Amino acid sequence: MLPENGRSADDLLAEIAQLKQHDLPVRGGKVTAYVYDTGRPEVGDAAARAYFEMLEVNTLDPTAFPSAVAMERQVVGAVAGLLGGGPATPGIFTSGGTESIMLAVKAARDSRPVAGRPRMVVPVTAHPAFHKAAHYLGLEVAPVPVDPATFRVVPEAVAEAITPDTVLVVVSAPSYPQGVIDPVAEVAALAAARGVLCHVDACVGGWLLPWLARAGAQVPPFDLSVPGVTSISCDLHKFGYAPKGASVVLFADPALRRAAYFASAAWPGYTVINATVQSSKSAGPLGGAWATLRALGQDGYLALARDTLAATRRLAEGIAAIPGLRVLGTPESSLVAFAGDDVDVFVLADEARRRGWFLQPQLSYAGIPANLHITVTGVTLAGVDALLEVIAVSAEAARAAGPAQVPEGLAELLEGLDLDSIDDATFAELAASVGVDLRAEGQPRMAVVNAVLDALPARTREAILIRFLSVIYG
Template sequence: MIDEEGLPAHGLPAERVLDGIRALRSGDRPTHGGRLFAYVYDPAVPGLDELTAAAHAESAHVNGLDPTAFPSLLAMENALVGAAAQLLGGGPGTTAPDVVGSVTSGGTESLILAVKAARDAHPEITEPRIVMPVTAHAAFVKAGHYLRVAVDMVPVSAETLRPDPAAMAAAIRPETVLVVASAPGYAHGVIDPVTEIAAVAADAGVRCHVDACFGGWALPWLRRLGEPVPAFDFAVPGVTSISVDLHKYAYTPKGVSILLHRDPELRKTQYFAHADWPGYTMINSVIASTRSGGPIAAAYATLRHLGEDGYLRLAAVTRDAMNELADVIRAAGGLRLVAEPESTVICFTVTDPELDLFVLVDELAARGWHTQPQLAYAGLPRTVHLTLTASVAPVVGKFGPDLADAVAATRAAGPVKLPAELLALARSLTPEGLTPDLVAGLAAGLGLGLGEAADAGAEPVPARMAVVNTLLEEVPAALQERLLVEFVGLLQRPTWSRD
């Protein structure tokens, strides 16, 4: 039995505590081994986990609140920023010699700060706006929500999955403070026409942010390998800021991203400072004040250990695995790639109406392959997203037979058919009318173990999610959002200590 109690009456021996954590971890998706195509980035480099754990421990108690108190952390952050800037077309001898940046906790924080810096650079604009393709990361919408910045979305071509630069230009208003491009977009792995988008932004006198959180540490190495990577970084005139996550293809442990600005003037409005109170003067370059130095030290150790030659090798291994996996999908009956791979993502859909994509995802999971389903959106089909890393290479040969088997099982099972009463109930709901009890009852009808209405022994998240995904696809986005908010709210409940 797993002990989930948080604060026992009497302290426990260290090994028992660790055993409890290991028991809890046993139900997680596998973070190593190349069978999880989302969320984690595993280079399959022997000894790297041990190195980063040791580096993290060295600086875990260092506080990033005050860089003058802990110069070791400042030195490591500056080194990480310099490495990212040089990789992305900035630094001495380039057209962007004065690039500066900050280390953040992840891509979402980097994007929020890019929006904040653009907004605060124009205090005269009382109702600021940003322009972005619909394929740009949802974190930009989160930034707009947090910062009260309106978001104008531009559609993409159903064939190319890219926005028309002319449509991006037409969406720019006098209130626009930022234009966004992705390199690549997360969902499909497609690189936006950055050169053209940056040009229309520059013509309008607006900042242009390139979200390279996903590809910023992969595309430069692929280019060095001879792949036809289009221009997307500071070599492009008009690009004013770039985000790149080190905890993706720099293969560092979670919690490290970089936000770069073309020059120090552009970064000034990213900072927050406050002196009008009796405590210490607060000055923050990022959202958090107190920050553990552990993730930064672990990232620094990773870059130092792998080096340029290591990253080039990992990029080559990942590219070859991606090409092999793409060929497997092309050869499978009833499937097609929605875009030719041009970064480190494979995205595919079904062409056979007898194949239910959500059922296929479940069948792959039953065979140990954990993929990411994406709902249909605005004329774009439902798809499966695969993030590839170097760890996929040793197991990619096993994917083909399992995919063929999963396709056969999916065809035999047939498409999901929702019960008429459940579908009618879902379609009758409104975001305003949802309550925790109502969502718990709906979850119980789907076989989820939530709230008092759930069946005894039901799991909060079942092994098969096709019915849930199908139901979500049948309701409007606003209702999807509210349903998921209530669902996660029911999952995130305190564990009380036992008597």
């Protein structure tokens, strides 16, 4: 509710602190998803000050605020220099990976008109942002399988899925679920042979992989230097360690970037030309990204990459040594996923959260078992032994507790339920009947929720998740 009278900044900040009391911590490395921590407070401070300095600059009109244009050129140029492009490589600074992917899909659709409904070939491990882009932009998604042992997309399956209406083929470097790099060179070559564009989703790895290579890791070719790669996305708010709202999408040529733009002159108002999905937007994230890149520099990123590489190897080896746990695939970046043979990983996650650590649950799909995901960042190395200890203790506690108990018949009930026929209050009551209070304060225990979702087909999961969100914000 809007207060009757204005309040002081100190008063407002005190209330924010109260509101945040149940939030996961964004620093320290105990949250292994969503946040990226360098462990260097001075870098975050520089980014925050630059973010604030550019906060009220509106990038809607590039002629009004040339500072934003200069910053974007420098940031895009830095990314291009790292990802196989030259100083003239065209790119766009966006609000995040989803928007970068949205623009890459739009560019492919608009630059390659087809007679039927445009299609894109997407591995089952590709980020859901591609499905979101297809939903918004009217494309059809052709999902293709990955190898069950390596979790990399199967090139032969990609080739079989390409049709005359295919405008884009997607590969990941790495794919988020298991942290492995798809065979980019092979897929890009077969796409080029068919006259189809190829996008590399390097939102997670784009900024990190080149530094890992310099730190001694074996990184296969994946960027714009690979023949057939026509666009690539790279999030700077991940391993660039910039504040949220910072990503770049690069294109192999200016014509393809122009196809990502939007212009409208069919009204009597101001000139509308947008490089991104958003029109008015703050240059704060751009300023934060610009400052972060300069605050760390090449030596800073290389040092963070060395720590990240060491932590990832130590973590993967340590998890593999814990009875009942196994690492999925061979991590090639800094993403580690592990499943449990006699341990319910959803219960393990709850046990770890109870001990102050957040491990990200991933549901089973396309033959890939339910698992837990860890994003290793620059600060992880200092706490990797503590993390392994928590995983081991939590695994033992989960084994003793047994798997999460899904009430008999609940999955079948939910699958057959007409969710459109019940309101949010009734849905909240249904959740409460199985011990899930969607409006409770604090950090929830999620094992039963995840077990229920894991027992449902993807479309039912999606419908349930939408209702969860509606109730939480209701």
